[in-house]
Amino acid sequence: MQRTTMDLWVGLFVIAGIGALLILALKVGNLGTYSEAQSYTLVGYFENVGGLKIRAPVKSAGVVVGRVMDIQFSTKTFDAAVTMKIDNRYQFPKDTFASILTSGLLGAQYIGLAAGGDEGMLKSGDKIMKTNSAMVLEEMIGQFLFNQASEDGDGGDSGKF
Amino acid sequence: MPRRIVIGIRGVGHRVIDSIWRLGYASRFFTLTLLKSGTSMRRFSLIIRELYFTGVLTLIIILVSGLFVGMVLGLQGYETLQKYGAETAVGTLVALSLVRELGPVVAALLFASRAGSAITAEIGLMKATEQLDAMGMMAVDPIARVVAPRFWAGVISMPFLAAIFSAMGIFGGYLVAVVLIGVDEGLFWSQMQSAVDFRFDIVNGIIKTCFFGVAVTAIAVFEGYDAQPTAEGVSGATTRTVVTSALVILGLDFVLTSFMFRGVS
Numbered sequence: 001m002q003r004t005t006m007d008l009w010v011g012l013f014v015i016a017g018i019g020a021l022l023i024l025a026l027k028v029g030n031l032g033t034y035s036e037a038q039s040y041t042l043v044g045y046f047e048n049v050g051g052l053k054i055r056a057p058v059k060s061a062g063v064v065v066g067r068v069m070d071i072q073f074s075t076k077t078f079d080a081a082v083t084m085k086i087d088n089r090y091q092f093p094k095d096t097f098a099s100i101l102t103s104g105l106l107g108a109q110y111i112g113l114a115a116g117g118d119e120g121m122l123k124s125g126d127k128i129m130k131t132n133s134a135m136v137l138e139e140m141i142g143q144f145l146f147n148q149a150s151e152d153g154d155g156g157d158s159g160k161f
Numbered sequence: 162m163p164r165r166i167v168i169g170i171r172g173v174g175h176r177v178i179d180s181i182w183r184l185g186y187a188s189r190f191f192t193l194t195l196l197k198s199g200t201s202m203r204r205f206s207l208i209i210r211e212l213y214f215t216g217v218l219t220l221i222i223i224l225v226s227g228l229f230v231g232m233v234l235g236l237q238g239y240e241t242l243q244k245y246g247a248e249t250a251v252g253t254l255v256a257l258s259l260v261r262e263l264g265p266v267v268a269a270l271l272f273a274s275r276a277g278s279a280i281t282a283e284i285g286l287m288k289a290t291e292q293l294d295a296m297g298m299m300a301v302d303p304i305a306r307v308v309a310p311r312f313w314a315g316v317i318s319m320p321f322l323a324a325i326f327s328a329m330g331i332f333g334g335y336l337v338a339v340v341l342i343g344v345d346e347g348l349f350w351s352q353m354q355s356a357v358d359f360r361f362d363i364v365n366g367i368i369k370t371c372f373f374g375v376a377v378t379a380i381a382v383f384e385g386y387d388a389q390p391t392a393e394g395v396s397g398a399t400t401r402t403v404v405t406s407a408l409v410i411l412g413l414d415f416v417l418t419s420f421m422f423r424g425v426s
Contacts, residue, residue, distance in 0.1 A: 010209050012217075013321065014321065016325055024327060024328055027354075028256050028331055028354065029359040
């Protein structure tokens with residue numbers, strides 16, 4: 001008699017544990033919304049990836065369509081090779097444009113895909129031809145100062161903005 | 162005066178050698194427990210009995226403290242995040258801190274003080290009342306009959322307890338942030354889901370709890386088996402279980418975290 005009640009409690013305990021794991025996986029984690037199994041890989045070469053990180057989202061029209069899987073420096077072309085996994089439900093034309101964008105002013109960086117008009121679709125392992133690198137704040141400020149200085153230089157008084 | 166210095170140095174040396182001796186003995190005992198687990202695995206009802214004592218009876222404290230830890234995280238996170246207008250990120254804060262760190266670590270600390278100390282006291286008292294020797298006389302191996310079932314019950318119940326702790330904490334955070342304060346419910350869950358990754362956050366947390374479970378129960382059964390067979394010895398062993406477990410959990414947590422989350426944002 002004693003043994004059966006104990007078994008019941010242990011059973012309930014194990015069910016509660018597995019239930020908690022399922023809640024964590026499906027409700028808290030992203031297992032329910034995105035699975036890596038049904039996806040294909042694309043590679044994009046960027047001149048500068050800025051602060052892009054592995055696992056950053058790949059978005060098209062603001063919708064998350066995939067994740068960045070790997071970022072490597074390519075010694076052949078001397079730029080960054082970014083491997084991304086895209087959900088099989090989303091197919092993109094061959095002349096899709098990939099650019100590294102920032103969410104908000106100081107937010108995390110992600111890859112934005114803008115579909116082109118080509119008839120053929122990108123297949124797994126394909127390379128994205130048209131890319132746009134990340135905006136680096138220092139370069140932008142430097143360019144701005146340089147432009148200002150050159151404009152002022154026309155008027156004669158250089159060195160003053 | 163020189164004689165005192167000599168005694169002091171001798172004392173330090175004695176302590177160092179003694180702790181190394183104990184570490185070796187503990188490793189040998191751990192290996193022996195693993196080797197003799199086969200016999201206790203065949204009698205699974207023994208493990209179920211211990212699962213009741215280590216797992217089910219620890220459930221109450223895990224549920225209540227998980228709920229309150231989550232509620233406090235929700236409250237404190239909201240206070241700070243609302244200054245930056247990011248109060249919907251409170252779900253991300255609660256979920257990531259629970260799943261990655263607080264769930265495994267706090268659940269393991271509670272487990273060590275609730276179940277680990279009980280295991281040590283039980284085995285130590287069995288030794289003090291010569292029950293272990295009596296078993297040996299009857300050709301029943303005390304390690305296979307007493308130590309291994311308790312060890313495996315602890316190892317099995319620890320991941321479940323930590324998962325229940327995390328789930329309960331996230332529910333507590335939800336109660337405070339959404340029900341009490343009124344953060345938008347949809348944004349609370351969707352921000353959490355986009356930030357928590359199954360492989361990197363949840364699976365790594367489960368791996369951590371498995372390590373903690375092995376460490377805590379191994380320390381508990383060893384301290385009980387190694388206790389001086391007196392009332393004083395058993396109480397000292399129980400204290401040592403809680404202190405050593407807490408230190409090992411926190412140290413191990415740092416090592417595991419530095420392995421798991423290196424280079425991943």
